[in-house]
Amino acid sequence: MQSLADAEGMALGLRERKKLATRQALAAAALHLAAERGADAVTVEDIAAAADVSPRTFFNHFATKEEAFVADDLDRAKELLERLRQEPLEADLWGTLVRMLAEHLDEAVYLDRRQALALHAIRTSPAVLTQQFLQYAGLEVDLVAEIARRTHEPASGLQPRLLAASLVAALRTAVDTWIELSEDPTPRRLFETAAAQLAPAFPTKKS
Amino acid sequence: MQSLADAEGMALGLRERKKLATRQALAAAALHLAAERGADAVTVEDIAAAADVSPRTFFNHFATKEEAFVADDLDRAKELLERLRQEPLEADLWGTLVRMLAEHLDEAVYLDRRQALALHAIRTSPAVLTQQFLQYAGLEVDLVAEIARRTHEPASGLQPRLLAASLVAALRTAVDTWIELSEDPTPRRLFETAAAQLAPAFPTKKS
DNA sequence: TGCAACTTTGCAGGGGATGCAATGAGTGTG
DNA sequence: CACACTCATTGCATCCCCTGCAAAGTTGCA
Numbered sequence: 001m002q003s004l005a006d007a008e009g010m011a012l013g014l015r016e017r018k019k020l021a022t023r024q025a026l027a028a029a030a031l032h033l034a035a036e037r038g039a040d041a042v043t044v045e046d047i048a049a050a051a052d053v054s055p056r057t058f059f060n061h062f063a064t065k066e067e068a069f070v071a072d073d074l075d076r077a078k079e080l081l082e083r084l085r086q087e088p089l090e091a092d093l094w095g096t097l098v099r100m101l102a103e104h105l106d107e108a109v110y111l112d113r114r115q116a117l118a119l120h121a122i123r124t125s126p127a128v129l130t131q132q133f134l135q136y137a138g139l140e141v142d143l144v145a146e147i148a149r150r151t152h153e154p155a156s157g158l159q160p161r162l163l164a165a166s167l168v169a170a171l172r173t174a175v176d177t178w179i180e181l182s183e184d185p186t187p188r189r190l191f192e193t194a195a196a197q198l199a200p201a202f203p204t205k206k207s
Numbered sequence: 208m209q210s211l212a213d214a215e216g217m218a219l220g221l222r223e224r225k226k227l228a229t230r231q232a233l234a235a236a237a238l239h240l241a242a243e244r245g246a247d248a249v250t251v252e253d254i255a256a257a258a259d260v261s262p263r264t265f266f267n268h269f270a271t272k273e274e275a276f277v278a279d280d281l282d283r284a285k286e287l288l289e290r291l292r293q294e295p296l297e298a299d300l301w302g303t304l305v306r307m308l309a310e311h312l313d314e315a316v317y318l319d320r321r322q323a324l325a326l327h328a329i330r331t332s333p334a335v336l337t338q339q340f341l342q343y344a345g346l347e348v349d350l351v352a353e354i355a356r357r358t359h360e361p362a363s364g365l366q367p368r369l370l371a372a373s374l375v376a377a378l379r380t381a382v383d384t385w386i387e388l389s390e391d392p393t394p395r396r397l398f399e400t401a402a403a404q405l406a407p408a409f410p411t412k413k414s
Numbered sequence: 415t416g417c418a419a420c421t422t423t424g425c426a427g428g429g430g431a432t433g434c435a436a437t438g439a440g441t442g443t444g
Numbered sequence: 445c446a447c448a449c450t451c452a453t454t455g456c457a458t459c460c461c462c463t464g465c466a467a468a469g470t471t472g473c474a
Contacts, residue, residue: 056423162380264452
């Protein structure tokens with residue numbers, strides 16, 4: 001019904017390709033149904049039926065119903081983290097992170113305003129909004145770990161936490177503002193504005 | 208079993224005092240049981256039984272099971288918001304908000320480290336952690352509205368959102384750090400440190 | 415071909431959450 | 445005081461989320 005795993009998963013075995021395919025089918029079915037009736041009028045049973053698997057199988061791929069609605073974001077966040085880990089260390093940590101997040105915003109969903117708005121319409125339900133918040137929280141946790149790794153600070157200290165939280169705050173407010181105000185250019189530009197404003201709080205270390 | 212509504216609710220009628228009492232009884236029972244078995248081993252049925260009400264009544268007071276575990280925080284947040292709304296307008300909005308949040312941290316739970324740690328131990332369960340995140344999110348939304356009111360900006364713009372998100376980021380990271388690092392003084396001091404670091408991003412308006 | 419690893423599926427069951435209607439306890443008025 | 449009114453509590457039925465377990469079907473590999 002949807003395009004199957006296109007380019008992704010080239011070097012995978014048949015088993016893993018199938019698994020990925022059903023996961024994507026479930027996510028796609030979830031979004032499709034939610035677009036029609038609204039997210040919380042969709043049951044796991046519906047999604048499973050639309051994806052031609054048993055309801056029980058749904059929970060082999062997603063821990064909660066809501067996860068299916070934001071599966072794509074989750075996957076992209078993982079890619080971001082992967083890229084981040086491989087990025088070379090620079091003196092200007094804040095600048096590096098801002099740049100990578102900005103590039104991340106130029107991908108996929110956020111390019112097409114139509115699509116983004118449709119997606120966001122789906123995510124009006126409280127449960128899905130909560131899930132999105134958890135996504136940001138998860139990203140923040142990963143960022144803290146990565147920042148601590150780069151600055152050789154303990155991850156439990158205030159500095160890494162504050163830096164990560166500020167980054168995520170800028171990211172989240174930028175996206176939300178862009179969604180709500182139609183006149184604004186791109187989420188990337190908004191994010192860069194927000195990040196620039198916060199920049200003086202995180203001057204380049206010269207240790 | 209616990210101290211009933213002490214000083215609070217003086218000017219309330221009997222009915223409202225009773226309602227408040229059962230709400231507090233439920234919250235107290237929830238915390239008590241969670242301290243014994245862990246939060247997610249406690250069912251609504253258990254809580255209701257411990258508070259001597261029917262399970263159905265639980266949901267007349269809380270929308271979800273997890274709400275009962277953070278009911279006190281929710282109530283205190285409402286007080287904070289109330290005080291905030293009555294605070295006179297000053298030129299230094301950031302400074303005002305920081306001061307009020309700092310004072311807020313000097314209250315109740317956060318004074319007694321023992322108690323705070325015990326409370327936090329309870330809140331290890333994923334579901335309760337999620338609930339806490341939602342609390343912060345709710346606070347942020349309220350802050351956005353209040354900030355927009357004071358600056359006469361639209362609440363949908365980037366500025367109010369970024370300011371509120373940064374404040375909450377400072378608050379959350381300060382509390383989390385304080386919980387995890389035993390050597391740190393008070394959450395208030397940590398929050399003020401974080402806020403001071405972010406301050407240059409929000410200079411006093413001189414419109 | 416045959417075994418190991420893994421995915422799917424059905425089944426049973428616990429528990430969260432909601433709507434509805436009945437009951438009972440405060441509240442205010444004549 | 446009695447009556448009507450408002451509102452909290454309760455039981456009941458119901459839907460749905462989610463999990464553990466064991467059986468059956470697929471894929472991977474020697």
